Amino acid sequence: TTTTINELANEVEEQLSDEQIAVLLESFPLNLRTSIWESLSDETHQNVFIEMKHDSRKLLLNTLDDEYCFPLLTKLDAVHLIELSESLDNRFIDYAVTNMTAKQRSLYKKSCDYTEEEVGRWQNFTEVQLPQRLTLSAVKKVCSKSLPAFTDVVYIVNDDGALVGEIPLNSIFTADDDQQYRSLIETDVLFINTNDEIADAAEKLIDSDRSALPVVDENHCLTGRLDLPAAYRYKEDILASQLNQSAGLVDEEDLFGSIWQSSKNRAVWLGVNLVTAFLASWFIGLFEATIQQVVALAVLMPVVASMGGISGSQTITLIIRGLALGQINDTNKRNIIAKELKVGAINGVLWAVVIGAITYFWFDNPLLSLTIFIAILGNILIASLSGVWVPWILNKFNIDPALSGSVVLTTVTDIFGFIVFLGLGSLLLL
Amino acid sequence: TTTTINELANEVEEQLSDEQIAVLLESFPLNLRTSIWESLSDETHQNVFIEMKHDSRKLLLNTLDDEYCFPLLTKLDAVHLIELSESLDNRFIDYAVTNMTAKQRSLYKKSCDYTEEEVGRWQNFTEVQLPQRLTLSAVKKVCSKSLPAFTDVVYIVNDDGALVGEIPLNSIFTADDDQQYRSLIETDVLFINTNDEIADAAEKLIDSDRSALPVVDENHCLTGRLDLPAAYRYKEDILASQLNQSAGLVDEEDLFGSIWQSSKNRAVWLGVNLVTAFLASWFIGLFEATIQQVVALAVLMPVVASMGGISGSQTITLIIRGLALGQINDTNKRNIIAKELKVGAINGVLWAVVIGAITYFWFDNPLLSLTIFIAILGNILIASLSGVWVPWILNKFNIDPALSGSVVLTTVTDIFGFIVFLGLGSLLLL
Structure with a gap:
């Protein structure tokens, strides 16, 4: 059966997204799950690990030897570690914090200052922010590179990092010189504060017909953005937990939980x-x-x-x-x-x-x-x-x-x- | 109290989004709800009407005289009428179909060919599609206009309307002449079929890290797109209906329902x-x-x-x-x-x-x-x-x-x- 499982794992990796693999793994009993897991490539391991339900993730960490656990926790993004932290023991969190880049570590620590009900915990840091002083050609250069998902506007900040406005990507076409470029900056920007309640912020974003909104701190500095997937993840969490709790189930119980x-x-x-x-x-x-x-x-x-x-x-x-x-x-x-x-x-x-x-x-x-x-x-x-x-x-x-x-x-x-x-x-x- | 309600209505219209007004209306008992409704402007009426829950919408139509109902159903989009049709009597649907633009009517009739479980019912028609033969300057001209929400790529179709590829908005910056522009077209496009199951399509979109995916019919013609709000609306519907059904409640019962x-x-x-x-x-x-x-x-x-x-x-x-x-x-x-x-x-x-x-x-x-x-x-x-x-x-x-x-x-x-x-x-x- 080892050959079969290896073949299955290969096919799975080729055909399915990381999230689909996570769902698939959860539909196998624990012993088979471990065999399939071992047949997946190292790269897939971390991606799938991030997509799993909390309960399934805990199970996996309990099943694996530490030497296999630690690679899963190396070079994580701040956003991912925030998400994972609920299902990680302190020793794993400490390891992950030590083994992330200095930049991600500082973002992670900032996010930890906020409660689960605040936007600061739900923001991500993939927004494109450009200094106000940039020339049009520099802006065009930055924007023509491959951009993160959900980028249809770029945010403009002043020297202190404060949000001064935004420019829709497509409006950059119309600009011919720097003068005109400045006039493209829309200063009346819809934004969210880091300590707004996530419930309100999620509604605000969904109502706005935008795929993301900029998030600013108490000094109006741009700290990140809240995107639609995060907003909907929050709303889904609320509904799913009402459903589970009404049956006295713990959130995210694994179908084959211990x-x-x-x-x-x-x-x-x-x-x-x-x-x-x-x-x-x-x-x-x-x-x-x-x-x-x-x-x-x-x-x-x-x-x-x-x-x-x-x-x-x-x-x-x-x-x-x-x-x-x-x-x-x-x-x-x-x-x-x-x-x-x-x-x-x-x-x-x-x-x-x-x-x-x-x-x-x-x-x-x-x-x-x-x-x-x-x-x-x-x-x-x-x-x-x-x-x-x-x-x-x-x-x-x-x-x-x-x-x-x-x-x-x-x-x-x-x-x-x-x-x-x-x-x-x-x-x-x- | 009429003055107070008028003042309240004015403030509400200024401060809140259409969806928020719909939620607010639903938190008023029926008699007060009608008074507030009457104080809202005609433009707000239709927008709020679209955002309401089915149950609340039915209640409103029952309360209003026909002369006030019909304006709410004039010049609707195909997508909106599809959404509303569940809570409308046939005579209202007929009226709405007669009083929409020819283009929207034909889109509506096409959508009606699909079941509620198929993507055809959930797509919208706001995608930007450009003929393959367009010159770069023409493309730039189209894209520099104000674009619909969730547009970070434009779709390219051939003379038969078949999807040949897509161009990310930001990559248009780098193109200087028509030759280069052609090379920007990414032909390996993730797409969805009109008769795919919405459950799978929604997962596909959410996994893709895109804000929308193009939808094609059996001839590979681009018919519309599925956007993130629609995908999540589907997922939320499923969860909310499991929750309601487990208590034997009809979906979307109004807090002050009849x-x-x-x-x-x-x-x-x-x-x-x-x-x-x-x-x-x-x-x-x-x-x-x-x-x-x-x-x-x-x-x-x-x-x-x-x-x-x-x-x-x-x-x-x-x-x-x-x-x-x-x-x-x-x-x-x-x-x-x-x-x-x-x-x-x-x-x-x-x-x-x-x-x-x-x-x-x-x-x-x-x-x-x-x-x-x-x-x-x-x-x-x-x-x-x-x-x-x-x-x-x-x-x-x-x-x-x-x-x-x-x-x-x-x-x-x-x-x-x-x-x-x-x-x-x-x-x-x-």
Whole structure:
């Protein structure tokens, strides 16, 4: 099989991009993955390493001997090391910092001054910046060389490095002498600050119909640029992490992640849910005597719990996105609650009637039917209300509602549902 | 308040981009939204209308009289109408088609030949294409005009309109005469076909480090280009719809959507879940006699159901993403199942022990403790197995696993959990 793997690896290297190889590797179980990895060329190694998911990268570093790890971390760009650092141990980061060029090291250290929420972490340093004093022929000379991706304008800086304007590449055609060239500089430039929030900056860039925007520091010095791929990478991260967190998965879990690591990641979430499940059990336990006499109550408990849970999760998903987009504020919160309560009332009445009727035909007991009617209606209303309030309050306390919202919500709807259903059952049916 | 709204509208128009205005409008309840809308200028109306979410757009059209709707649909671009068509009634689409320029109409009709999964629907027509026979001075003249966004290369076509190559804008600086200009044409061009799958094409573009790629039809004629915003819009759509569907929300539901429409959308999902909840109830009902004698079983049911549900949803979320990325196939499916079962076994044993112990201390009944131990372990294992199989099978039958996967899975884990727990309880505890 070694020949086959070698052939496969060769074909893979010829046909696929680095990112595609990274995705492909992640679709192999760990033992095969290592064999394919070993058959790839050294150059491919580093490029693919950079494109991998964090989790897969950690796995790879754990699998390889140090002598194979270090070459992957040599001569990295500042931008790449920033991206990788999340999945690297300190000793690897230290090695990488020592083994990058002086220029990249200083860029890396500057980027580290910013938090993950600030533009400084997301900028790259491939922009073309030209001194204001350059002549037209010099500008033409620079611009006629091969330019970095996403370069349709060049930025003009003064002697202090401050951004004074930009020139669209194509406008340089029209310029014949230096005088005219100066007039080409557009001084009304859209720019971003290094400590702007990346969320706002990404929107600004995407709205601007540009492929990149210049980034300046507090002295208006041009430090780099934010390009579209970075802006969209940020937006994708947000969506993907809401999706993962809503299932209690760690971001970027590898399909073939280490079994112990996967188990550990997921155990946390199972444990949290267990606490809430036992809490629900404890409340049910308060009504043991009632259940013993009216077993139908136990039979119908899943219906009460599930209708509340689903209603709540529909509302909370909508609200979490609205909070992330900044669409929900103190002023319109009331209107949103009013709307969700109305939707909850309509679905509450509809399904309470349906469930009440089914219960009546099943158990032939009008009081049981009335009990579940009230419990369903009440639970769907509470779910709608909590679907707005729970993420709102978590957000106020700076707790990510995508992660913890659904647990808190299910706890509320389970417990409320059981108390109303079993409590009312005790009153009406005993 | 009319003055205030007018002032607000003026300020909004000055300060915000069309997309930001659309997001802002969506954060207002419907009655206020209409007032603000009426205060915006006619020009802003159409631009904001294009940027809105489908759901909000439909709401707006329902609110406005036809005389106000039609101007919004006049002189639309083909690309915009393609995007809007999902949220427009046929009479509005017909009106828009009649009231666009002949050129845009023909582009629109061509785009309609492709499905939503094909590049033909996602391309735009803003690329710069130049005939091969042009002289250098003519090329310079065209390129020195203001160019569309994301233009860093111009495409060269032959007399039949077939793509022969591209020229990077900046390389035109170096050309002095026509001979040299011809040599600038790079003929080894990365391109996309109109009927390629948009999923692959988007990845190809993103991997290419270009801001756009040319799109050609089956005769290699240049028909348009795919740009980065379109590629990322596609990727975002996929993620956002997985997120919405997992909560049974219709895509793009408006925060203040019409109450009836929202209720209707969500009712469907509640109804589907109700069927599965009653199915679970029916299975519990089979063990009525057992529950009556050992009420503790009813008390502990939520623990069994919830642990299975959570385990399953962790696995299924991972698998749905793997399927979407094409990382899961017949060959590695077994390895994935093996891995998920191992993770399930570890968490199953861990939590079965914990829950068994808690149950023992709570109810002081070793057989009840053994019952729940086996039920939890079995249910987490089944959840891990179904978490792989359920989306895999749904996918084979071309059913979107993001939408229906979690319901099927919960049904499996609920019913399996209750049967094992209550069945074993009947055997051991009666």
